[in-house]
Amino acid sequence: xxxxxxxxxxxxxxxxxxxxxxxxxxxxxTPQNEIPEYLSKLMxxxxxxxxxxxxxxxxxxxxxxxxAAGFRTMTSSSSPGIALKQEGITYLCGAELPAVVVSVxxxxxxxxxxxxxxxxxxxxxxxxxxxxxxxxxxxxxxIQETIDIMKEAFDIADYYRNPVMILVDGMxxxxxxxxxxxxxxxxxxxxxxxxxxxxxxxxxxxNVVNSLYIESDILEAHNLALKKKYDKxxxxxxxxxxxxxxDPDYVIVAFGTMSRICRSAIEMLAEKKIxxxxxxxxxxxxxxxxxxxxxxxxHLKGILDVEMNLGQMLTDVLVANNGKYPVGFFxxxxxxxxEPEEVVDAILHFKxxxxx
Amino acid sequence: xxxxxxxxxGLTDTPLSYCPGCTHGIVHKLVAETLEELGVLxxxxxxxxxxxxxFSYKFFNTDAVQAAHGxxxxxxxxxxRNLPDxxxxxxxxxxxxxxxxxxxxxxxxxxGENFTVIFVNNAIYGMTGGQMAPTSxxxxxxxxxxxxxxxxxxxxxxxxxxxxxxxxxxxxxxxxSAFNPRQVRIAKAAIKKAFTYQMEKKGFTMIEVLSSCPxxxxxxxxDALKWIEEAMVPVFPLKVFKDKYAxxxxxx
Numbered sequence: 001x002x003x004x005x006x007x008x009x010x011x012x013x014x015x016x017x018x019x020x021x022x023x024x025x026x027x028x029x030t031p032q033n034e035i036p037e038y039l040s041k042l043m044x045x046x047x048x049x050x051x052x053x054x055x056x057x058x059x060x061x062x063x064x065x066x067x068a069a070g071f072r073t074m075t076s077s078s079s080p081g082i083a084l085k086q087e088g089i090t091y092l093c094g095a096e097l098p099a100v101v102v103s104v105x106x107x108x109x110x111x112x113x114x115x116x117x118x119x120x121x122x123x124x125x126x127x128x129x130x131x132x133x134x135x136x137x138x139x140x141x142x143i144q145e146t147i148d149i150m151k152e153a154f155d156i157a158d159y160y161r162n163p164v165m166i167l168v169d170g171m172x173x174x175x176x177x178x179x180x181x182x183x184x185x186x187x188x189x190x191x192x193x194x195x196x197x198x199x200x201x202x203x204x205x206x207n208v209v210n211s212l213y214i215e216s217d218i219l220e221a222h223n224l225a226l227k228k229k230y231d232k233x234x235x236x237x238x239x240x241x242x243x244x245x246x247d248p249d250y251v252i253v254a255f256g257t258m259s260r261i262c263r264s265a266i267e268m269l270a271e272k273k274i275x276x277x278x279x280x281x282x283x284x285x286x287x288x289x290x291x292x293x294x295x296x297x298x299h300l301k302g303i304l305d306v307e308m309n310l311g312q313m314l315t316d317v318l319v320a321n322n323g324k325y326p327v328g329f330f331x332x333x334x335x336x337x338x339e340p341e342e343v344v345d346a347i348l349h350f351k352x353x354x355x356x
Numbered sequence: 357x358x359x360x361x362x363x364x365x366g367l368t369d370t371p372l373s374y375c376p377g378c379t380h381g382i383v384h385k386l387v388a389e390t391l392e393e394l395g396v397l398x399x400x401x402x403x404x405x406x407x408x409x410x411f412s413y414k415f416f417n418t419d420a421v422q423a424a425h426g427x428x429x430x431x432x433x434x435x436x437r438n439l440p441d442x443x444x445x446x447x448x449x450x451x452x453x454x455x456x457x458x459x460x461x462x463x464x465x466x467x468g469e470n471f472t473v474i475f476v477n478n479a480i481y482g483m484t485g486g487q488m489a490p491t492s493x494x495x496x497x498x499x500x501x502x503x504x505x506x507x508x509x510x511x512x513x514x515x516x517x518x519x520x521x522x523x524x525x526x527x528x529x530x531x532x533s534a535f536n537p538r539q540v541r542i543a544k545a546a547i548k549k550a551f552t553y554q555m556e557k558k559g560f561t562m563i564e565v566l567s568s569c570p571x572x573x574x575x576x577x578x579d580a581l582k583w584i585e586e587a588m589v590p591v592f593p594l595k596v597f598k599d600k601y602a603x604x605x606x607x608x
Contacts, residue, residue: 023438049437053430054463061427061460065434068421069401073434091424197419197435199442201398206368208413210404210422 003178008143008168009034011179012076012102015150017042018181021100022071023049025062029081030114031170032104036076056081060088060101067097068209070196072154076102078170079120080111083128089163090129093226094211098157100150101135102166104173107335115335116170116257121312124167125285132223134230136164136237137284139255143177149282151185156237158190160229167284169308171257171337233286240288241280248277248297250347251325253317254306255281257337262306265343275299276347284313292320302326302350306343309333314355328353366392370414375482377570377577379534380408383476384415386544390551391418391443400443401435403428405457407449408482416447426457429464429473436471443554444471450491451481454514458490465560468525472550473562475516478569479588486572490514493591498572513591517564521597527559529598533566535584539594546596558601566592 006014013035016024024043026036036052043050049066053059059075066073077085082103092099105120107113124137136156140146146168153164197207213219243259244266245251254262259280266276279291303325305317311329321327330346330353332338346353366388374380391397400418404410406425413420423431428446436444453461453475461473480498481487488501491513495504505513517531528550532543543565550561566588570580 023434025434051433051437051467054459057427058430058433058460058463061424061430062434062437064423064427065403065421065431066438067434068431069435069438071438087424088427095422197401197421198439199399199401199419206417207419208422209420210413212410212422 003180005176006143006179007034007176008146008172008174009104010038011143011147011181012150012166012173013038013042014181015147016074017046019151019154020072021048021074021154023066023073025051025053025059025066025073025075026077027053027056027059027081029056029078031106031173032076032078032102034173035102056084057087060085063099064088064091064095064097067092067099068095068196069198070193072158074100074102076104078104079106079108079117079123082120082123086128089127089135090131090133091211092163093129093133093135094131095209096161097163097209098154098161099163100153100157100166101163103168105167105169107333113335114170116308116337117333117335118169118256118258118308119312119333120167121284121307121309124165125287133226134233134285136160136162136233137167138164138239138282139167139284140172140282141256141259141280143172143175144179144183146172147179147181148183148185155188155190159188160233162229167256169257237283238286238288238290239282240291241282242291243278243280244275245277245297247299248275249299249301250274250276250350251295251297251300251303252276252278252306252343253281253303253313254278255284255313258306258308261338261340262343264340265347268340268344269347274347287316287320289320292322295324300325302328302354304328304330304346304350304353306346307331308337318355326354329355364389364392366390366397366417367415368417372415373411374408375571377568377580378408379565379567380476382534382540383474383543383565383567384412386540386547387445387447387474388416389544390548393548394551394555396443396551396555399441400445401439403432403435403444403446405446405448405452407452409447409449409476410483412447426452426455427460428452428457429460429469432471433464433467433469436469440470443551445474445551446471447474448476449482450475450477450479450489454490454516462520462523465520465523465562466525468527468559470554470557470559472554474547475562475564476567477516477564477592478567479513480569480572482569482572493587515592517597520562525560526562526598527600528553528561530596531564531566531592531594533584533589533594535566535568535581553601566594
């Protein structure tokens with residue numbers, strides 16, 4: 001199959017089908033509505049499970065049930081809806097269940113707006129659920145990359161027995177691009193789901209899916225086992241892209257839609273003889289600290305973090321930079337998408353942008 | 357020597373965590389016996405909820421999933437939709453089902469989800485130490501209604517079976533109790549009927565069991581059983597609220 005022109009949300013739905021999902025559960029919220037709309041048809045045609053839940057809370061708990069029974073499952077939502085799913089997400093982590101959560105960000109806080117935003121960086125990477133847990137978060141910048149990461153995300157979730165979040169914004173959800181749905185992605189060896197609660201007649205012992213460990217020392221052992229798993233994710237699945245990083249004057253850090261705008265901005269800056277590279281985190285958790293540790297740029301004057309929020313990734317950039325270079329920030333919030341010229345201006349006036 | 361009675365294979369050997377005089381143990385036994393008698397222990401997935409029965413995943417000798425507070429029916433939906441030929445049931449108290457989880461329960465019923473809900477109503481939050489439940493009676497003293505539940509301040513006890521009898525997707529709905537041997541036998545028959553309906557893919561089934569909580573009610577076990585009969589039953593009448601297929605059975 002060649003290239004097709006496709007809307008981001010439709011591509012997400014089709015990538016889910018191509019990933020062999022058994023069950024989708026969701027609740028309407030803009031700007032991700034086309035995902036459940038397409039899936040309601042596609043899943044029905046494929047003889048698979050589609051349920052429009054009564055709430056985001058119910059949807060994520062249906063995902064918990066389907067995952068517990070050993071099925072490949074996902075949900076999708078947007079900012080206030082993802083807020084409601086936090087309870088289910090920590091349970092998925094605690095019970096070590098694989099699932100994919102697609103988050104199509106809009107402006108916040110509260111009901112906010114329905115326009116594209118990156119205001120849920122903290123929600124995705126820190127989460128609002130209780131306890132020591134991590135969600136593996138990927139932030140693609142094109143629809144093609146969204147499809148490719150979606151197709152891998154289910155395997156990654158199964159491999160680690162942990163939820164994986166695909167974090168995009170309303171721009172990626174709503175725009176159309178040419179895509180190749182059949183582009184092959186890396187496959188990994190996946191163990192049998194011999195832990196699934198699907199009836200003892202299918203396996204030898206009772207299978208119990210649970211996140212309750214009433215004795216502290218046993219819970220701590222569970223916490224440490226989870227930590228070990230998360231450390232493995234950091235080593236094996238930290239992802240980033242380096243763009244134009246040969247001897248830069250400045251480095252921009254940007255992800256998702258913002259990194260695309262920054263790609264235009266650095267071309268405009270090149271015309272002004274200012275060399276600017278981009279570190280583009282693809283995995284937001286784990287954050288690509290390694291890209292900063294390996295930074296070899298003798299003429300580097302500073303690092304500019306650019307986001308469609310008021311500086312949520314900045315903490316991670318500051319930690320990764322570890323005081324090595326001056327760090328500045330530029331961002332627009334509320335669902336405003338900045339123009340490349342604004343990023344150019346921020347680099348030209350970098351001194352004013354430096355975070356004290 | 358002939359063995360006339362032995363413990364059901366539907367329960368594990370794990371000692372129950374319930375207080376002396378609590379009827380949870382009886383309800384567990386009835387459900388477990390039913391699953392054994394219907395020959396479905398190997399295909400059953402039990403959903404434990406949050407409350408006193410949180411550890412029920414240790415007691416039912418089946419696969420089990422522990423659900424977040426109130427979400428048992430959503431979790432059950434996720435399982436049953438993928439495993440339509442398995443037996444799935446939730447085991448929930450009145451806090452879990454009638455308060456925090458009422459939305460999940462109503463919508464599962466309305467979709468006609470083909471699983472069984474065992475709803476244990478003891479008119480109090482047991483696990484957390486005796487707070488007022490949505491099903492607490494008017495005048496009932498709890499740790500959060502210390503002058504007794506006042507309808508003007510805290511509303512009246514919520515009637516789950518009465519509400520759910522109006523929902524199209526419900527196939528079978530009965531309120532039973534466990535305050536004497538006769539009631540226990542009625543409860544067993546009701547539970548068996550619900551699971552049988554599920555096996556026949558008839559839709560959503562729920563059995564509400566009026567249960568005792570001697571510790572948090574501040575009563576001796578025997579007095580607690582009396583309180584079910586004398587105080588709870590007049591508020592929560594015991595009967596079949598809905599049997600969508602009763603006519604079919606008559607015709608057979």
